[in-house]
Amino acid sequence: MRDHHPAMSENHPALSQNHPGVGQGVYLYAVTPAGENGTAGASVERAERPPDLRGVMGGVVRPVPRGGLVAHVSDVPLDRFGEEPLRRSLEDLDWVEGVARAHHRVVEALAAAGPTAPVRLVTVYTGEEQVRDLLDLRHDDFTEILSRVAGRREWGVKAYLRRDTPPPSPAPAATAAGGGDSPGMAYLRRKKESLRGREDLWRAAAERAELLHAELGQIAVASRRHRPQDPQLSGRSESMVLNGAYLVDPAREEEFAAVLGGYRDRFLDVELTGPWAPYSFTSIDLGAGRAGGVR
Numbered sequence: 001m002r003d004h005h006p007a008m009s010e011n012h013p014a015l016s017q018n019h020p021g022v023g024q025g026v027y028l029y030a031v032t033p034a035g036e037n038g039t040a041g042a043s044v045e046r047a048e049r050p051p052d053l054r055g056v057m058g059g060v061v062r063p064v065p066r067g068g069l070v071a072h073v074s075d076v077p078l079d080r081f082g083e084e085p086l087r088r089s090l091e092d093l094d095w096v097e098g099v100a101r102a103h104h105r106v107v108e109a110l111a112a113a114g115p116t117a118p119v120r121l122v123t124v125y126t127g128e129e130q131v132r133d134l135l136d137l138r139h140d141d142f143t144e145i146l147s148r149v150a151g152r153r154e155w156g157v158k159a160y161l162r163r164d165t166p167p168p169s170p171a172p173a174a175t176a177a178g179g180g181d182s183p184g185m186a187y188l189r190r191k192k193e194s195l196r197g198r199e200d201l202w203r204a205a206a207e208r209a210e211l212l213h214a215e216l217g218q219i220a221v222a223s224r225r226h227r228p229q230d231p232q233l234s235g236r237s238e239s240m241v242l243n244g245a246y247l248v249d250p251a252r253e254e255e256f257a258a259v260l261g262g263y264r265d266r267f268l269d270v271e272l273t274g275p276w277a278p279y280s281f282t283s284i285d286l287g288a289g290r291a292g293g294v295r
Helices: 083-089 093-113 128-137 139-149 172-177 183-219 250-261
Strands: 024-033 062-066 069-077 117-125 153-161 222-225 240-248 268-276
Touching (some): 024 093, 024 128, 024 139, 062 128, 069 093, 069 128, 069 139, 117 128, 117 139, 128 139, 153 183, 153 250, 183 222, 183 240, 183 250, 240 250, 250 268
Antiparallel strands (some): 024 069, 024 117, 153 240, 222 240
């Protein structure tokens, strides 16, 4: 699973709605521009998609063209992706991880070939006609997004409060003032001073993270701050103070990466991840009535 991607903690699977029948649903991965002939073929700007690309549950990924756009889909069984089966499946973390890996694999293959607008995990329709309706309805939104991300890549930057940084020592005056305290009062005073030291350290790290985000934002075409990840997702025990995503032109990627060196200090441990498909900059609210789950 893409634990190191800044957006993963916010990309929750969409729950499907009731569907009266059983059979096959159509799983949507992403939308790309069409080739010069209006299909998913190669063009001057876009390389050929791998012909044997497989997605969720091993389904063969196929193009659904419409109006200068191409949706990339595969079939999935509704007895696993209907509302009730999906609710049960989402309790199986291994199953969810398998779906997420397959989804990401397809998106990365498409993004390697050209501009790509990924959609959220587990967006399933009852048929291709509903997918074409989506491309008609949100044509301008997809076109704008694809234009924005064309030729650019997403990078993630995470900053952690250094675990080995000692908190500031209590001021001499404060220590002297507590000289006549009882053992209990002295313990409480030391505990209060230690807490204040940790709060000061956290504040200093947070301020450094704000400066880092602002400087990176001046280089990037677009930037976004995600919520800090839980240690189970980040894989690290230190507190995360920055979980940023940045859309960067290739010509400025070296400059972008060089900024990080100036912020690796006694307060922060800074980590660069990516490049990723532009998940953080392709979000479209598809609406409860037309997308996200089985329709």
